[in-house]
Amino acid sequence: MKIETKEKDNFYSMVDSLKKSRRADLSDINNDDDIIEELYVDALDGDFVLKSCLRPNTTMLIGRKGTxxxxxxxxLQHEYRKDNDKLSLY
Known part of the structure; x- marks a missing residue:
């Protein structure tokens, strides 16, 4: 199967537009600062992933796009922002 130049150009334009798209920010929804707390569902029982990341050690999150x-x-940022003694940067 031979791909035409026009098809390649269209594909590259599409990929470029996806790179420029802005990721949604949950804090924009209904001006609700606690929306992430309400919507977050941990992958493991008992919020194990969240609790593991909150421990005072280095944690690496590894996974494919969209996981x-x-x-x-x-x-995590939402939890840290509840405490006035901590600063969260992302």
């Missing part, structure tokens, strides 16, 4: 790494980070 929830950014969602876990958003949930």
């Amino acid at each position: 929830g790494k950014s969602t876990i980070i958003a949930r």
Whole structure:
């Protein structure tokens, strides 16, 4: 199967537009600061992933695109922002 130049150009334009798209920010929904806490569902029972990440050691989140790494980070930030003694940067 031979791919025509026009098809390649269209594909590259589509990929470029996806790179430029902005990721949704859950805090924009209904001005609800606690939306991430309400929507977050941990992959393991008892919020094990969240609790593991909150421990005072280095944690690496590894996974393919779309597996929830950014969602876990958003949930972690929400927890850290409840405490005035901590600063969360992402």
